Amino acid sequence: MNLDDIFSQLNQDEILLFQSIMKEVSFEKGSVIIKEGQVASNMYYIKNGALRSFFYKYGENISDFFFFENSFASDFASFYSGKPSSFNLECLEDVVALQINREDLLILGEKHPIFERYGRIAAEYAFLLVEERMQLLHTGDLETRFRWMMKNFPAIFMRVPQYQIASYLGVKPESLSRIKSRIGKAL
Amino acid sequence: MNLDDIFSQLNQDEILLFQSIMKEVSFEKGSVIIKEGQVASNMYYIKNGALRSFFYKYGENISDFFFFENSFASDFASFYSGKPSSFNLECLEDVVALQINREDLLILGEKHPIFERYGRIAAEYAFLLVEERMQLLHTGDLETRFRWMMKNFPAIFMRVPQYQIASYLGVKPESLSRIKSRIGKAL
DNA sequence: ACAACTTCTTAACATAGGTCATTTATTCTG
């Protein structure tokens, strides 16, 4: 989710109100800031750094999503539903972020309905993003997914090890390696 | 999305307000009520019947989703974003539904902020549903998807031809047939 | 700059699902 896209419409007062519930936080590379089984009561607007949400399946470590600068990171399923998270959210690099608490956000919305409106727009936008990914996993083959990723996160190979990208794409590292060399040759 | 889940909290006044923007509509089996390329400006609360959203890919007809009684149907990506729909929404049976217009809903939200709140909650819920499906397509094999479907739409085989279910699950009809007989035997 | 470790590549083989062809069931329609 891109802050600029969604919140560019905030006026000066709203910006101050919104800032009043945000807290700047820093995490070291390797920190796990949301843990499986716990409720994700915060979301983070990333000023700097990269994060990865992941989970374990049959002992394997699977990447769910990558988060970079100028976007929000959390386990939104848990953040929205209040249910325990099925993911871990770890810092792939040192991270500086603005932390926003769900409770604070709900209270802000009660006091200032305009924030319910922004919340709705944000949730709708979040929906669009997962639907796009769902779509891609539904009908896209590995090559399609790979190209999509290169288009949308072109710098990802510079910042994330390939075996973590592979599970995000839903394949084994060997398959990613294969397609990389196959497509690389064709370029 | 289940109306009961989300809107059970509406009080009498709110119910009346909400009803004021809903219009009962009927469609015959076979009607296509949202068309690819057009903006989905309405969503439908299904009182009776079944619908399917689908699209064409390399000439193939692919099922995106099935909608049954007591849930909302639309192309929510288009409904939320205002962009042209990538899906068609067709009636698999005769349908009776309550039609809700996006514009009317937004106006209602402006006048009565409580509806922005319900809108946010609905969008968050929609997010949860796609994320669950995305998840299933990301790491679930055909058998897992099949069992999930049987659990969540147990009556689907009674109402939808198998070749339409297959593309929803992301496989060819032959594969669905195979797994059906394989799992059927194991029961 | 070396050693130890981690990640990536490559190859040979296995398997789930795709493709194509044929047969059997089901459903439409006159």
Added chain:
DNA sequence: CAGAATAAATGACCTATGTTAAGAAGTTGT
């Protein structure tokens, strides 16, 4: 109800990805 059309099942074979294993390339710490 018969015949035609459509849908589903089944089998033989093909292909992309998984599996396993080995080695090459890269990274990190000293």
